[in-house]
Amino acid sequence: MTDAVRTTxxxxxxxxxxxxxxxxxxxxxxxxxxxxxxxxxGHRALVxxxxxxxxxxxxxxxxxxLTGDPAHPANHGRLCSKGSALxxxxxxxxxxxxxxxxxxxxxxxxxxxxVAARFxxxxxxxxxxxxxLYVSGQCLTEDYYVANKLMKGFIGTANIDTNSRLCMxxxxxxxVRAFGEDVVPGVYEDLEEADLVVLVGSNLAWCHPVLHGRIxxxxxxxxxxxxxxxxxxxxxxxxxxxxxxxxxxxxVALFAGLLVHLDTAGAVDRGWLVAHAAGxxxxxxxxxxxxxxLARIAAVTGLAAEDIARFYAWFAAxxxxxxxxxxxxxxxxxGTDKVNAIINCHLATGRIGLPGAGPFSVTGQPNAMGxxxxxxxxxxxxxxxxxxxxxxxxxxxxxxxxxxxAERPGLKAVDLFAALRDGRVKALWxxxxxxxxxxxxxGLVREALAACPFVVVSDCWPTDTTERAHVxxxxxxxxxxxxxxxxxxxxxxxxxxxxAPPGEARPDWWxxxxxxRRMGFSEAxxxxxxxxVFREHAxxxxxxxxGARIFDIGALATLTDAAYEALEPVRWPLPAGGSGEGGRLFxxxxxxxxxxxxxxxxxxxxxxxxRPDAEFPLLLNTGRLRDQxxxxxxxxxxxxxxxxxxxxFVALAPGDAARIGAADGGLLRLTSAEGxxxxxxxxxxxxxxGEVFVPMHWTDAFSASGPVGRLVGAATDPVxxxxxxxxxxxxxxxx
Ligand code: SF4
Numbered sequence: 070m071t072d073a074v075r076t077t078x079x080x081x082x083x084x085x086x087x088x089x090x091x092x093x094x095x096x097x098x099x100x101x102x103x104x105x106x107x108x109x110x111g112h113r114a115l116v117x118x119x120x121x122x123x124x125x126x127x128x129x130x131x132x133x134x135l136t137g138d139p140a141h142p143a144n145h146g147r148l149c150s151k152g153s154a155l156x157x158x159x160x161x162x163x164x165x166x167x168x169x170x171x172x173x174x175x176x177x178x179x180x181x182x183x184v185a186a187r188f189x190x191x192x193x194x195x196x197x198x199x200x201x202l203y204v205s206g207q208c209l210t211e212d213y214y215v216a217n218k219l220m221k222g223f224i225g226t227a228n229i230d231t232n233s234r235l236c237m238x239x240x241x242x243x244x245v246r247a248f249g250e251d252v253v254p255g256v257y258e259d260l261e262e263a264d265l266v267v268l269v270g271s272n273l274a275w276c277h278p279v280l281h282g283r284i285x286x287x288x289x290x291x292x293x294x295x296x297x298x299x300x301x302x303x304x305x306x307x308x309x310x311x312x313x314x315x316x317x318x319x320x321v322a323l324f325a326g327l328l329v330h331l332d333t334a335g336a337v338d339r340g341w342l343v344a345h346a347a348g349x350x351x352x353x354x355x356x357x358x359x360x361x362x363l364a365r366i367a368a369v370t371g372l373a374a375e376d377i378a379r380f381y382a383w384f385a386a387x388x389x390x391x392x393x394x395x396x397x398x399x400x401x402x403x404g405t406d407k408v409n410a411i412i413n414c415h416l417a418t419g420r421i422g423l424p425g426a427g428p429f430s431v432t433g434q435p436n437a438m439g440x441x442x443x444x445x446x447x448x449x450x451x452x453x454x455x456x457x458x459x460x461x462x463x464x465x466x467x468x469x470x471x472x473x474x475a476e477r478p479g480l481k482a483v484d485l486f487a488a489l490r491d492g493r494v495k496a497l498w499x500x501x502x503x504x505x506x507x508x509x510x511x512g513l514v515r516e517a518l519a520a521c522p523f524v525v526v527s528d529c530w531p532t533d534t535t536e537r538a539h540v541x542x543x544x545x546x547x548x549x550x551x552x553x554x555x556x557x558x559x560x561x562x563x564x565x566x567x568x569a570p571p572g573e574a575r576p577d578w579w580x581x582x583x584x585x586r587r588m589g590f591s592e593a594x595x596x597x598x599x600x601x602v603f604r605e606h607a608x609x610x611x612x613x614x615x616g617a618r619i620f621d622i623g624a625l626a627t628l629t630d631a632a633y634e635a636l637e638p639v640r641w642p643l644p645a646g647g648s649g650e651g652g653r654l655f656x657x658x659x660x661x662x663x664x665x666x667x668x669x670x671x672x673x674x675x676x677x678x679x680r681p682d683a684e685f686p687l688l689l690n691t692g693r694l695r696d697q698x699x700x701x702x703x704x705x706x707x708x709x710x711x712x713x714x715x716x717x718f719v720a721l722a723p724g725d726a727a728r729i730g731a732a733d734g735g736l737l738r739l740t741s742a743e744g745x746x747x748x749x750x751x752x753x754x755x756x757x758x759g760e761v762f763v764p765m766h767w768t769d770a771f772s773a774s775g776p777v778g779r780l781v782g783a784a785t786d787p788v789x790x791x792x793x794x795x796x797x798x799x800x801x802x803x804x
Contacts, residue, residue: 074567075138077554078152079207079547080698082281082432082696084556085152086141086638088103089548091567141638143257143556149278150696151712155547157707159568163530165543168570177573180540184498185587187523191496192224196471201228201485201494204445205501206236206434209552209564211602212577213436214443215594216500217451219581221444221480222471227456227479228449228494232502233437235792236483239399240430241441241449242789243408246670249415249662250453251441252619254654255427256640257390257558261287262425263779265387267296267380269320270397274304274503275695276568277395277557281305284761294387296380298323299397301762305489311380314757317688317796319370321403323377323675324410326360328353331417336669341419345529345658349667355671369674371757384414389425396433396692400795402449402678405773405788407671416667422656431557437526438555442620443606447479448790452610453620458554461672464739467611483509483783498525499575501544504698505533506768509792511778512744527577530702533769533776542580545570547703552599553636559651561622562638578602600633611645619661620653621645681759685741685798687725688760692795697766700776704766717767717774719748721801724757731803739763741799744779750803761801765794 073088135156137699139146168180191199204216208231220229244251244290260266260283273281285308287293295305298313298320307313315323331337332353342349360366363374371375384390391416398407420426432438444451454461456478466474480488486508490493497518508514518524518537526535527542535541550572555561578599585594596602604626611623622647628636642651660667681688698704698712705711719737731737731750738745739761748763756762763777784793 074565076548076567077154077435077562078148079435080151081277082434082437082557082596083143083277084435084554084560084562085144085148085150085279086138086562087135087155089135089567109131113492117282132626134705143560143624144279147279147282149581151698151704154707154710158703160706161571164571164574165529165531165541166574167536167543169218169541169575171539180542180800181583181587183650184525184540185584190590191523195495197224197226197227199494200224200226200496201480203482203485203497203499203502203504204229204231206231206233206437206440207501208440208577209436209550209554210439210443210606211552212605213440213445213601214606215578215581218469219446221475222469222586223473223593225475227447229445229474229479230482230485231445232507233434233440234446234790235400235507235794236396236433237399237430237437238446238789238791239401239404239786240408241407241446243412245404246409247412248660250619252654253430253557253559253742254422255429255558256653257283259391259425259427259429260284263293263389263391264425265294265296265383265390267298267384267390267392268305268396269298269392271393271395271431272299272303272305272692273393276693280431286361294383296383300757300760306487312374313372316371317690317760318401318403318677320398320407321410321672322360322366322369324414325672325674326366326377327381327384327414328356328417329360331414336384336385336421342417346416346669348671349351349417351671352669355673358629359672359674387676388420390420391425391427391429393429393431395431397795399791400793402784402786402793403675404786404791406672410672415637416669422653423766424798432559436554438557438559439553442555453618462756464613467607475792481791483785485792486514486517489521495521496523497521499534500527503532503534503702506700506776506778508778509794510743510783511776527580532702534701543572543574545574545576549574549578553603558640560638560640560738563636598630600628600630603633604628611739617661678793679798681798685800685801687801689739689741689780689797689799690760690762690795691765691781693764694764698767699766701766714764715746718751720751720753720756720762722758723752723754724758726750726752729801729803731801736801736804737746738802738804739780739799739800741780741782743782746777746780747773747804748774761799
């Protein structure tokens with residue numbers, strides 16, 4: 070029996086450690102009785118409708134080829150249903166195995182030469198902004214680093230964006246506005262040390278189940294109160310002390326009202342504010358305008374005044390409060406304002422960076438955070454440096470020896486595909502993501518891909534996007550390549566290979582570096598290993614960094630190959646010469662702003678961009694299911710995971726179903742201004758009247774209804790560029 074390889078789960082931003090046996094032999098795990106402490110009975114109440122077999126699936130019992138890593142600080146050996154089914158997704162049967170050009174097999178040299186030549190020709194004829202990369206929170210940090218360096222440093226355009234734009238961009242923008250840098254102040258242990266956990270727009274029980282289990286254990290141990298703010302009565306809301314079924318888009322008003330209440334109740338920490346933050350008076354004045362009284366807040370949020378008052382009283386009275394927010398906050402045309410409305414309340418009370426206290430963004434993807442660290446968003450430069458800082462541009466230019474550094478932000482995802490459609494972008498390389506299904510206005514994205522003169526896609530499996538590519542490059546996937554990811558509490562962990570890639574599949578960083586060399590940039594892309602890429606990334610983070618930038622992992626810039634191989638999970642900041650890993654941040658100020666103080670942001674509530682009307686009277690919300698991931702390319706391979714929900718559906722409230730004559734299990738045509746889908750009806754008391762929910766996972770490959778992205782409009786947050794994926798007007802008709 071070989072030693073188990075320590076790696077991390079490729080799904081969500083919790084970043085759970087996984088043990089894998091390269092030879093397929095079994096890993097023994099603790100006896101079931103030992104695990105009861107990890108998954109107390111309280112958890113069961115929070116997983117709505119979970120059967121005994123469901124519960125067995127979300128805890129590491131028995132013997133498996135893959136199991137949770139007891140030594141990983143994120144999960145201490147636990148895995149959720151998705152992570153525990155990873156071994157079932159390692160089948161090579163449908164993998165992309167060889168490079169393809171125009172549907173015909175090609176050698177790597179032929180394919181890479183063609184990509185380099187077409188990119189060079191396009192740039193020569195139309196300028197660097199005519200090419201683009203669209204990458205993914207599934208990419209490892211090393212993949213991301215090479216992609217960003219190639220585009221921003223050498224091709225000379227910032228037209229590189231990522232599907233993290235659909236996931237976390239509003240949190241990034243909110244962090245930068247409040248803290249001066251995209252930094253999560255807290256650590257996972259805060260979830261266990263809080264007396265009040267407020268979950269806003271987060272179905273943690275399904276989307277980050279291991280974190281939810283940690284909170285459930287804390288509730289048993291210390292009686293933590295849980296408040297859930299979510300339009301739907303989700304599995305997370307099921308066991309909460311208070312569920313605020315808020316109207317979509319009401320969050321800014323709810324938290325503006327909280328800020329006013331904190332001031333009235335004497336819960337504002339004025340001493341902390343004077344020392345460490347600016348903008349309180351303006352933020353409070355704006356909050357008073359937008360949330361003058363409970364009646365107004367109740368009208369905007371659709372909540373009962375007494376429930377709002379109870380939430381405010383609990384928050385004001387509980388110093389150890391953590392507010393977790395996720396896609397229900399981010400995926401909104403007011404997403405950045407929602408993030409800042411939450412952060413304002415934590416800054417006003419000085420509840421930040423303390424044990425059990427702080428605002429906490431949980432990332433959707435395994436490496437959304439790592440991508441942000443390298444600058445994988447079109448409006449970021451690199452290593453948390455900024456386009457609007459001339460000294461940052463100069464620093465990055467000198468560090469990279471960049472001949473052609475981009476000096477302004479590029480196209481964000483929705484704008485990027487619009488530019489593809491109208492011909493401004495003429496060559497696009499898509500890496501590890503499936504925008505033909507997952508983007509808003511997916512129908513138009515498909516037309517844009519068809520119209521683009523040159524589309525390259527690197528991926529592991531065929532998708533509705535690879536179908537539309539001129540060049541398809543077979544990518545090494547999870548368990549087949551080496552690199553790092555960063556989870557939601559800033560912890561960098563290794564992903565390690567434990568099996569050979571099938572066919573001719575290769576890592577993305579290698580493909581990108583090969584294309585860069587073929588474009589004439591050999592010297593700057595001469596790495597021969599992911600360890601070498603990581604060292605350069607770490608060195609850039611610490612380059613001329615006197616503490617002005619919190620993201621600093623300069624201490625890892627000198628890792629030997631062996632030390633990189635053995636790297637333990639470690640949390641940043643990790644400056645060169647520092648000791649120990651990074652911990653909680655900002656309790657005593659030290660914000661990376663010119664004056665070292667945080668900023669409260671004055672905010673005014675506004676409704677979602679599109680409102681229901683006579684033609685489209687319902688509001689469509691989209692989201693995840695417990696057992697599926699993204700467009701199901703991996704989780705769709707597991708019969709066990711598919712058994713949870715085997716087909717797409719539309720959930721709607723009983724009153725709405727009766728009004729339109731829809732029967733449970735019957736078929737419904739859902740139509741928006743963008744497109745239509747045929748879906749099975751699931752009548753659900755979890756839905757607010759007037760709102761419907763459709764899971765985001767199904768694609769043409771799995772269902773005749775196609776992706777729900779075809780119904781979603783193009784409204785975006787004006788600051789973050791994140792699309793509004795949770796508030797699309799639709800009409801529903803039985804068929
Ligand atoms: Fe993987 Fe997230 Fe589940 Fe952990 S909680 S096993 S990271 S999907």
